[in-house]
Amino acid sequence: MTTTATAPLPPVRPYESYVYAYPHKTAYRPLEERPSLRALWAAEPKDALSLYLHIPFCEVRCGFCNLFARIGAPEELTTRYLDALERQAVAARDALGDVGPVRFAAAAFGGGTPTFLTAGELERLCDIAEQRMGAELRAVPLSVETSPATATADRLAVLADRGTTRISIGVQSFVDEEARAAVRPQRRADVEAALGRIREAAIPVLNIDLIYGIDGQTERSWLASLDAALVWRPEELYLYPLYVRPLTGLHRLGAVAGAEAEALEQVSWDEQRLRLYAVGRDHLLAHGYEQVSMRMFRRSDAPREQESPEDYACQTDGMIGLGCGARSYTAALHYSFDYAVDMREIRSIIDRFTATEDFSRAEVGRYVDAGEARRRHLMQSLLQAAGLSVADYRARFGTDPGADFPAELAGFAARGWLDPSAPQGLLRLSPSGLAHSDALGPALFSPGVRAAMAAYERK
Ligand SMILES: C[S@@+](CC[C@H](N)C(=O)[O-])C[C@H]1O[C@@H](n2cnc3c(N)ncnc32)[C@H](O)[C@@H]1O
Numbered sequence: 045m046t047t048t049a050t051a052p053l054p055p056v057r058p059y060e061s062y063v064y065a066y067p068h069k070t071a072y073r074p075l076e077e078r079p080s081l082r083a084l085w086a087a088e089p090k091d092a093l094s095l096y097l098h099i100p101f102c103e104v105r106c107g108f109c110n111l112f113a114r115i116g117a118p119e120e121l122t123t124r125y126l127d128a129l130e131r132q133a134v135a136a137r138d139a140l141g142d143v144g145p146v147r148f149a150a151a152a153f154g155g156g157t158p159t160f161l162t163a164g165e166l167e168r169l170c171d172i173a174e175q176r177m178g179a180e181l182r183a184v185p186l187s188v189e190t191s192p193a194t195a196t197a198d199r200l201a202v203l204a205d206r207g208t209t210r211i212s213i214g215v216q217s218f219v220d221e222e223a224r225a226a227v228r229p230q231r232r233a234d235v236e237a238a239l240g241r242i243r244e245a246a247i248p249v250l251n252i253d254l255i256y257g258i259d260g261q262t263e264r265s266w267l268a269s270l271d272a273a274l275v276w277r278p279e280e281l282y283l284y285p286l287y288v289r290p291l292t293g294l295h296r297l298g299a300v301a302g303a304e305a306e307a308l309e310q311v312s313w314d315e316q317r318l319r320l321y322a323v324g325r326d327h328l329l330a331h332g333y334e335q336v337s338m339r340m341f342r343r344s345d346a347p348r349e350q351e352s353p354e355d356y357a358c359q360t361d362g363m364i365g366l367g368c369g370a371r372s373y374t375a376a377l378h379y380s381f382d383y384a385v386d387m388r389e390i391r392s393i394i395d396r397f398t399a400t401e402d403f404s405r406a407e408v409g410r411y412v413d414a415g416e417a418r419r420r421h422l423m424q425s426l427l428q429a430a431g432l433s434v435a436d437y438r439a440r441f442g443t444d445p446g447a448d449f450p451a452e453l454a455g456f457a458a459r460g461w462l463d464p465s466a467p468q469g470l471l472r473l474s475p476s477g478l479a480h481s482d483a484l485g486p487a488l489f490s491p492g493v494r495a496a497m498a499a500y501e502r503k
Pocket residue numbers: 102108109110111155156157189190191192212213214215216253254255284285286287288289
């Protein structure tokens with residue numbers, strides 16, 4: 045009898061990157077032809093659009109964060125920002141035209157920290173969404189991000205009154221020393237008080253963000269954070285593995301070790317994050333939560349009528365994003381005001397945004413061809429615990445994912461990342477596949493997108 049030895053698979057790094065939008069913004073480039081928004085939106089379906097408003101201000105800069113935001117807003121900058129947002133909203137609504145129904149099916153305010161704005165400014169933000177864009181905020185799901193220090197009763201009252209259905213708060217850790225280690229200056233008592241105010245505001249869905257893999261965090265302290273969160277019975281919980289990205293405070297703090305020591309450290313940190321992920325997942329599953337994606341968990345008995353889309357990170361076609369860091373999506377083009385994510389450039393981009401009068405054209409972006417659209421659909425569906433329906437894929441593209449991505453899917457199967465017991469016609473990740481979502485997602489990037497992202501990073 046002969047046996048065929050299969051070569052061992054090369055090791056993968058489980059934390060390559062969080063794929064929350066594809067193509068990533070670092071693959072966007074200036075659009076030489078500066079297409080008019082009117083032309084871009086002319087043939088798009090407009091009866092179930094999403095609206096996203098980006099507020100790029102925070103009270104502090106957390107050590108782990110590389111989101112598009114600056115600390116504070118001197119000299120009426122928020123007023124100038126809202127003025128520009130309003131001009132942009134007028135241009136975007138104008139581009140949607142009046143032929144056929146124009147309707148927003150969902151809205152979100154993100155950041156930065158939208159509640160950096162005062163209660164009065166939040167009223168104005170809602171007015172822009174309603175009066176300038178025509179979004180009926182009280183009739184659709186409206187999600188808003190907040191932070192402990194800015195979740196004040198007056199702001200929450202405005203948000204509740206204007207129809208907010210989901211509030212998402214970044215807590216990161218209920219252990220003060222861990223918050224300090226993540227350079228997230230906050231006290232547990234203030235976090236608890238903020239959660240109390242949110243529950244008093246009676247916004248239907250509360251989401252709490254927590255981070256694992258922080259220096260000094262142990263299984264026991266991670267469980268303590270999870271239990272502290274569970275006391276509030278949040279309808280949703282997001283568990284984020286810590287990433288330390290270039291140009292963040294944590295990165296600058298990082299010890300300068302030799303390459304070999306660094307590689308060893310990386311492996312043990314990866315192992316620690318995988319362990320804490322499994323501990324967190326099992327704890328939530330044992331406490332009445334279901335897993336929606338690697339990061340997202342939903343309380344099984346939460347009221348379903350307020351249900352948010354499968355995963356807030358997963359974005360659909362037909363998105364109007366307003367603000368200097370927001371993306372907009374038509375079927376053929378993803379675009380934004382600017383594509384820099386480098387913190388050194390954020391201030392000047394905000395200043396340029398507030399000085400802009402004409403928002404009628406797309407300045408930077410990336411065209412999404414049929415192949416990229418297939419990749420995007422595969423990524424967005426496969427990274428959900430519910431998996432990808434082959435029939436839906438076929439209905440949309442006329443082909444099978446197995447025929448379009450044979451090598452990628454065979455590779456995932458060889459690593460045990462696909463669930464062999466999934467029903468016929470469903471491509472679903474195994475528990476190990478879900479745990480490796482941040483390796484699996486980037487493995488599906490096209491060579492073109494990969495090259496554009498790498499060129500941006502070398503800049
Ligand atoms: C827009 S922020 C949350 C809203 C709000 N600004 C706050 O911090 O309270 C989205 C979430 O992404 C997560 N996050 C951001 N950067 C991260 C990183 N480098 N590693 C892990 N999680 C991260 C955090 O949990 C954060 O709450």
